[in-house]
Every structure is written in structure tokens, then in C-alpha cells.
Amino acid sequence: MSEAANQIAREDERRRNRERFPEMSKWIDEMRSVFGDVKVLWVKEGDQEAGQRRDEQWVPITPGDGYVGSRGGRKKAR
Numbered sequence: 001m002s003e004a005a006n007q008i009a010r011e012d013e014r015r016r017n018r019e020r021f022p023e024m025s026k027w028i029d030e031m032r033s034v035f036g037d038v039k040v041l042w043v044k045e046g047d048q049e050a051g052q053r054r055d056e057q058w059v060p061i062t063p064g065d066g067y068v069g070s071r072g073g074r075k076k077a078r
Contacts, residue, residue, distance in 0.1 A: 017043075017050060020045070020048045020050070021043055021045045021048060021050070022045075023045055024040075024043050024045050028040060041053075041054060042054070
């Protein structure tokens with residue numbers, strides 16, 4: 001598959017995921033506005049689920065201070 005075809009496939013997958021996970025999409029947009037590019041490993045919203053849950057990689061996020069993973073390492077959430 002060509003690079004252009006791969007790009008189109010990735011964009012289609014992103015669009016479908018935004019439709020399947022509207023609330024998580026909003027939250028991810030907020031995280032990206034603060035921390036830059038973030039990667040979702042696993043998501044569950046209602047009965048929809050995507051990715052692979054890896055418990056050892058989870059970092060709890062609370063309404064107060066918490067940590068999130070980012071491609072540049074962990075950054076403190078405000």
C-alpha cells in the first residue's frame with residue numbers, strides 16, 4: 001500500500017473512532033491542547049472499546065493532580 005493510501009486509511013480510522021467515541025474524543029482534544037500530541041492505547045465508552053488494555057501502563061488521572069503519558073515522556077497534569 002502506498003504512503004498516500006496509508007494516510008487515507010489512517011484518516012478514515014480516526015473519523016470512525018471520533019464517531020464511536022464522541023466523549024473521549026472531546027477529552028483527547030483537551031489533552032492535546034495542553035500536552036501536545038498524545039496517544040490512546042485503550043478506550044472504552046459505553047459498550048464500544050478499541051485498543052488493547054495494558055494495566056501496567058495506566059496512570060490514574062484525578063480531578064486534582066495526575067499524570068498522563070505522552071510521546072515525549074510523562075508530563076504533570078494541572
